[in-house]
Amino acid sequence: MSFLIMAIAGFLIGVLLNGLFAGYETGFYSADRLRIQHLAEEKKNPNAALLLKHIHHPDKMLTIVLVGTNMALIFGTMALASVIEREWLVLLIATPAFLVFAEIVPKSVFRRHPNRLSLTLLPVIRVFGWLLYPLILPTLACLNILRRIFNVQEETSPIMKSSEDLRNLIDESAAHGSIEKEEQEMIHSVMDLQSTQAKEIMIPRIDMKALPSTATRSELHDMFRDTGLTRIPIYTESIDTVSGLVNAYDVLLDIDFDNESIERFIRNIAHVPDTKPVDDLLQELKKSGQHLAIVTDEYGGTDGLITLEDILEEIFGEIHDEHDQAMDLIRQVGPQNYVVDARLSLEEVSEVVGYVIQDDDVETIGGWVMRRAGRIPLQGEKLSADGFRVTILEGRGNRIAKVRMDVLPAAVPRTDTE
The missing domain is CATH 3.30.465.10 (Uridine Diphospho-n-acetylenolpyruvylglucosamine Reductase; domain 3)
Incomplete structure (x- = not known):
């Protein structure tokens, strides 16, 4: 009777350990890497620091859990087989037991709480890593040999295969509290700039405030005062031929009040096609030090204008000067x-x-x-x-x-x- 109890206990221990290793594998790969990094670097959590090293170099952890899973499966099955002679009966009992209680249930639990369980149970997994070291060491050695033969490098960190993967990671991080809601929205806005064209956020031609190059200083001053703008586009013949812009500060600093010509104030202005991606335009404006660009249509006419403020508002929301x-x-x-x-x-x-x-x-x-x-x-x-x-x-x-x-x-x- 005592042998039967020991065999059943051995079988249950095998199922339990199999579930631990299988679940930990799921939790390890589902853990929020940004959250773990935050705990390691900001909170000085030693388990988080160690787990982060394994995340960056996952081979050893993967070997521990896979070797542990197989050893637990073998141990539990042998314990059950020691008291049941019929092989088909052993399979009939062991298969659903391992499938449900050592795979489905633990993986579901670890997937729901990956950060907490991965950090809490890391010391337990490390103990089994030491106990199974005689098996883990040759397994890692064989893995390295196969890598050299097939010229395969270790995957040092999870690879983002697409922008959608990055979006999912950001959403998961926000859900787990690693980043704030505002930060999540801001990152999404930055990513959206890649697919946003200048014509989608520009000030349309009909709403533009501009003056001809023949305008006087007084007219220019009035427009600055009435609109509250600090930069006014200047055109030669029509709004389709914008040749530059005038900065309000240049006018304010000029002391030649009797000279009504505005030619001396006109600066160069950038022209961009209406299909230009906004993220590329942002880089160009930053590089050139300009704050405004004229958006042109396919025929070279003025379609509207876009400012650095318009682009930044796409990222940070409405900006008030x-x-x-x-x-x-x-x-x-x-x-x-x-x-x-x-x-x-x-x-x-x-x-x-x-x-x-x-x-x-x-x-x-x-x-x-x-x-x-x-x-x-x-x-x-x-x-x-x-x-x-x-x-x-x-x-x-x-x-x-x-x-x-x-x-x-x-x-x-x-x-x-x-």
Whole structure:
């Protein structure tokens, strides 16, 4: 009776060990490599560091689990055969037992929790590696000999065979917490640049702001002020013949105010076909130091324009510059009526509404209103200041949050030099 118990125990141990090795193989190849690397390098996890070495050079680990799987199968089958004489009965019992409990179940469990189980059970696998070393060593030696004969190199890391493989890896890493959701979306956006053409994200021709080369400095200044742009394309005969661009900073730094010609401000501008991949265009713009390019159609005409900001927004999402921010915080509710965030500077609001708002002692609209009132106005209170009727719409504590500004006839229009 005791021999029967020992044989059954031996069979169960064989099934258990077979399941351990088979499952660990699945977990090893399913583990999130980015997560393991993070644990090894950032968290200084010793098991993660050792597992990462095996991931980079998997031959030894693969040999341990395969030798272990076969030895467990042989051991369990021999234990069962020692108490059952009929071979067909041994096969009838052993086959479903090993198939279900040593293959299907453990592999499903390890596939669901590959990182945790691979790290936790690594010391156990290493112990079996030492115990099975007499078998593992000649197996590795034979493997190396066969590699030299057939000129096959060791696969040092999992190979990404396509961009879809990389996408899957990124998605798995995000699911396991190795990277943030925003980082996942950003990486996907970078990969999408390879298949995105310039015409898909360009500003179309009909929405372009441009001036002829015969325009005056005053006209150029007005367009910069009205649009909030810092670069304006310049054309010769028509919008189809864009010859360059003017940078607002060149105009601001120029002190020859009497010279109305804009020829001296015109810089070269890049022209790209509308089918150009956006990732190639990004590299070209970075290399040339330019921020804007004209997109041309197959006939050489202007199809639109694309900026460095447009490309970066494809990766990082919408980007707001200072003018964008000011426009977001100022809402026009009538012909001469505006709802304004009180944190905005006097200059920003003045530029948007087109009228002078000046005070050398304060910088923000909130400070300007309080200075004119001589105190902190209450919500709903109205006052007149420098040609504006100001209504306090919202206050927070000891400060003004939002106001309505109605332009009165006494308001002073801005001039080009203000």
